[in-house]
Amino acid sequence: MSHWLLTEKHEKLRNDVRQFVREDIVPYVEEWEKEGEFPRELFCRLGEAGFFGLKFPREYGGNGVDYVAETIFLEELAKCGSGGISFSITAHSELALLYVSEYGNEEQKQRFLVPGIRGDKVGCLGVSEANAGSDVAAMEAMATSDNNYYVLNGSKLFITNGAKADFACVAVKTQRNAGRHGISLIVVEKGTPGFSVSRKLDKVGLRVSDTTELIFTDCRVPKENLLGRENEGFYYIMRNFTWERIAIAAFSLGAAELVLEDTLEYVNQAQRNGRLPSASETVRCKLADMATAIEVARAITYYALMLFSQGISVSKEASMAKLLATEICCQVSDEALQLCGNDGYMSECPIQRYWRDNRFYPIGGGTSEVMKDIIARCLGIGKKRWER
Amino acid sequence: MAPEMQNNLAFFDEAHKAFRHLVRRFRKQEIEPHIEEWEANKSFPSYIFSQMGQLGLLGTRYPEEYGGLGSDYFMSVVLMEELAYCSDGSLPLAVAVQTEMVIPLLLQLGTEEQRKSFLVPLIKGEKIGCLGVFERGNEQDLASVQTTATCDGKDWIIRGEKPFSINGALADFVMLWAAISGKSETDGFALFLVEKGTPGFVANRLDQAGMLASNTAQLVFEDCRIPADNLLADGRQALEVVTRVLHESRLILAVIATSAAEYIFEQALTHATQRVQFGHPIADFQVIAHYLAEMAARIEATKQLNYVAAWKLARGENALKETSMAKLAAGRVVNEVADKALQIHGGYGLMKEYPVQRVWRDYRLYRVIVGSSDEALQASIARELGLVE
Numbered sequence: 101m102s103h104w105l106l107t108e109k110h111e112k113l114r115n116d117v118r119q120f121v122r123e124d125i126v127p128y129v130e131e132w133e134k135e136g137e138f139p140r141e142l143f144c145r146l147g148e149a150g151f152f153g154l155k156f157p158r159e160y161g162g163n164g165v166d167y168v169a170e171t172i173f174l175e176e177l178a179k180c181g182s183g184g185i186s187f188s189i190t191a192h193s194e195l196a197l198l199y200v201s202e203y204g205n206e207e208q209k210q211r212f213l214v215p216g217i218r219g220d221k222v223g224c225l226g227v228s229e230a231n232a233g234s235d236v237a238a239m240e241a242m243a244t245s246d247n248n249y250y251v252l253n254g255s256k257l258f259i260t261n262g263a264k265a266d267f268a269c270v271a272v273k274t275q276r277n278a279g280r281h282g283i284s285l286i287v288v289e290k291g292t293p294g295f296s297v298s299r300k301l302d303k304v305g306l307r308v309s310d311t312t313e314l315i316f317t318d319c320r321v322p323k324e325n326l327l328g329r330e331n332e333g334f335y336y337i338m339r340n341f342t343w344e345r346i347a348i349a350a351f352s353l354g355a356a357e358l359v360l361e362d363t364l365e366y367v368n369q370a371q372r373n374g375r376l377p378s379a380s381e382t383v384r385c386k387l388a389d390m391a392t393a394i395e396v397a398r399a400i401t402y403y404a405l406m407l408f409s410q411g412i413s414v415s416k417e418a419s420m421a422k423l424l425a426t427e428i429c430c431q432v433s434d435e436a437l438q439l440c441g442n443d444g445y446m447s448e449c450p451i452q453r454y455w456r457d458n459r460f461y462p463i464g465g466g467t468s469e470v471m472k473d474i475i476a477r478c479l480g481i482g483k484k485r486w487e488r
Numbered sequence: 489m490a491p492e493m494q495n496n497l498a499f500f501d502e503a504h505k506a507f508r509h510l511v512r513r514f515r516k517q518e519i520e521p522h523i524e525e526w527e528a529n530k531s532f533p534s535y536i537f538s539q540m541g542q543l544g545l546l547g548t549r550y551p552e553e554y555g556g557l558g559s560d561y562f563m564s565v566v567l568m569e570e571l572a573y574c575s576d577g578s579l580p581l582a583v584a585v586q587t588e589m590v591i592p593l594l595l596q597l598g599t600e601e602q603r604k605s606f607l608v609p610l611i612k613g614e615k616i617g618c619l620g621v622f623e624r625g626n627e628q629d630l631a632s633v634q635t636t637a638t639c640d641g642k643d644w645i646i647r648g649e650k651p652f653s654i655n656g657a658l659a660d661f662v663m664l665w666a667a668i669s670g671k672s673e674t675d676g677f678a679l680f681l682v683e684k685g686t687p688g689f690v691a692n693r694l695d696q697a698g699m700l701a702s703n704t705a706q707l708v709f710e711d712c713r714i715p716a717d718n719l720l721a722d723g724r725q726a727l728e729v730v731t732r733v734l735h736e737s738r739l740i741l742a743v744i745a746t747s748a749a750e751y752i753f754e755q756a757l758t759h760a761t762q763r764v765q766f767g768h769p770i771a772d773f774q775v776i777a778h779y780l781a782e783m784a785a786r787i788e789a790t791k792q793l794n795y796v797a798a799w800k801l802a803r804g805e806n807a808l809k810e811t812s813m814a815k816l817a818a819g820r821v822v823n824e825v826a827d828k829a830l831q832i833h834g835g836y837g838l839m840k841e842y843p844v845q846r847v848w849r850d851y852r853l854y855r856v857i858v859g860s861s862d863e864a865l866q867a868s869i870a871r872e873l874g875l876v877e
Binding site for chain 1: 498757760771774777781790792796799809817869873876
């Protein structure tokens with residue numbers, strides 16, 4: 101469905117990404133899913149195609165800032181059918197690169213953003229800890245100052261790309277007992293002594309993305325690796341959350357669309373073979389509901405996107421988009437599994453993988469419940485539990 | 489989240505804003521103070537239509553030569569958003585029948601003379617029209633109509649009945665859809681205009697759970713004789729136009745439902761911040777806060793879907809899928825929001841002096857309204873998705 105927000109340029113980009121996904125990812129998904137990883141070369145291919153530069157300035161190898169274009173990329177990437185592959189790619193492009201671009205100095209941009217846009221270097225973001233999820237200020241990882249170095253101790257949990265990343269943007273406390281006022285972002289390169297990555301964590305879905313624990317033991321990092329200003333990291337993280345939420349909404353939208361497309365095909369095929377009464381009211385109504393829910397999600401996501409790309413503060417709308425798009429993606433995936441029946445449950449059918457993969461989206465990047473807390477705060481209600 | 493807060497720079501210009509304020513003032517002065525009285529009387533006074541006509545509210549996007557404002561589709565969206573931002577469901581629906589169903593049908597199918605004698609007074613608000621199109625069983629297929637029109641060489645004789653006609657008890661005339669006796673099932677139907685007072689035509693007022701002031705009636709035609717000139721159009725062309733107009737009107741119903749949802753959400757939000765229990769406003773409790781957060785999110789999302797569909801309609805594109813989706817989503821949202829609003833109000837919500845119960849009752853109709861029920865919408869959407877039948 102065409103939309104008032106999209107220009108011809110965007111429609112062309114959509115076709116380009118779609119073609120890339122169809123040729124360079126889709127044929128290998130089953131194989132990579134079995135192996136539990138995908139070749140790192142895919143990052144280079146995406147870089148060559150220019151897809152990492154859609155929201156970055158030309159001077160760093162980007163295509164000029166266009167968040168609408170980035171959204172199209174995310175939607176179409178999610179349609180590769182492997183949440184793990186697309187999630188890993190976006191942990192690099194939407195998290196790591198965005199932090200360097202937004203808060204890094206010129207030298208840091210040359211070191212990380214430029215090769216990152218080319219796909220030669222892969223990044224990850226380390227914020228979450230065992231006891232600090234949405235409550236970022238509760239983190240415990242600490243960086244103490246030692247002349248020209250920071251000395252890092254602590255660990256970061258559930259870090260996508262942890263194992264394959266060449267650099268990690270890590271949030272740590274640079275001031276004790278200062279809560280949100282004592283957090284800084286520091287880039288730690290792979291191979292830095294005292295920085296290690298745990299085993300890959302085994303999980304229900306997104307199995308191709310490597311999710312790890314980052315461990316820092318007296319890890320010495322030069323102070324020139326500080327992103328932005330000391331003790332302002334919390335606000336940087338909060339600011340990036342807005343885009344992150346719109347990005348996850350867009351990503352969920354693409355994932356949900358793929359589920360719908362596959363289900364329509366399954367149902368129509370079954371109907372042609374006389375195996376399933378797709379003419380039955382129930383099946384038709386369910387599919388109509390799924391399609392409607394997806395367009396509802398798209399409407400709010402594009403609205404938040406439109407405001408965001410005009411520089412308007414959209415904490416509320418981004419949270420609404422994240423809440424609805426991720427929940428709808430899960431509901432649609434569950435309905436799809438129901439419609440495809442026992443066929444859909446079998447490992448050879450991608451529907452079960454969508455169902456497993458997509459379950460993460462209402463959890464990652466701020467849970468649905470946190471989204472509701474934020475919306476409530478924007479409405480001027482609810483207790484301010486999250487302030488520390 | 490009142491309507492003026494929306495930030496859709498792309499759709500609304502200064503003229504839309506000025507019009508919004510005009511309609512809002514009208515709603516506050518001429519509608520809101522009378523809602524309970526109209527409900528008790530089972531009708532709004534018909535002069536409310538002429539008042540609206542004088543202000544130009546009934547001809548938003550229709551040609552100036554017939555008294556319209558000649559504006560765009562978004563002007564109609566603004567009109568309905570503002571009219572429906574209150575606890576009365578009856579008047580917005582009555583206006584929608586006039587401006588989104590009867591007027592476009594006359595404009596597209598009427599002769600120049602019919603436009604002069606009916607369209608102009610409709611836009612002025614001097615006449616009120618109603619629809620006699622749907623019957624039990626033809627909701628998704630207008631071709632299978634039971635009401636018949638027989639030609640006796642000079643006049644048409646109408647026989648049959650139409651249930652659930654909004655405005656029916658008040659209307660000056662009805663746009664009637666009937667099968668032509670003796671003609672084929674594939675093109676033997678036509679749209680007629682039947683005036684009030686024609687012998688053999690009776691409108692029986694119906695009692696219902698909500699929409700008490702909507703003048704909904706059952707229209708009965710017993711050997712009702714009308715002149716040959718009162719046939720507006722027949723055959724496939726008539727079928728196509730009537731179907732398209734009714735499909736497009738789904739979007740205005742979605743706009744009305746969304747605005748009513750916004751209104752009742754604001755009522756619930758206000759109540760939750762004022763009602764104190766256990767020493768705190770109940771809005772401080774996370775359960776209530778989350779209800780309200782989800783209500784707000786769903787309202788904003790359906791509103792944005794309405795605009796997506798409106799944008800397509802305004803460009804003259806086929807938007808059957810989008811308008812049906814918008815109506816399906818909005819009908820559910822207003823019902824869920826009204827139900828949660830009732831819950832947040834607790835016992836107060838069920839009291840007649842509180843607006844929430846009226847929205848809760850009135851808008852239940854939207855999910856079952858003939859021609860645009862959830863099931864009819866799902867059927868349209870499934871077809872548009874390309875599901876093999």
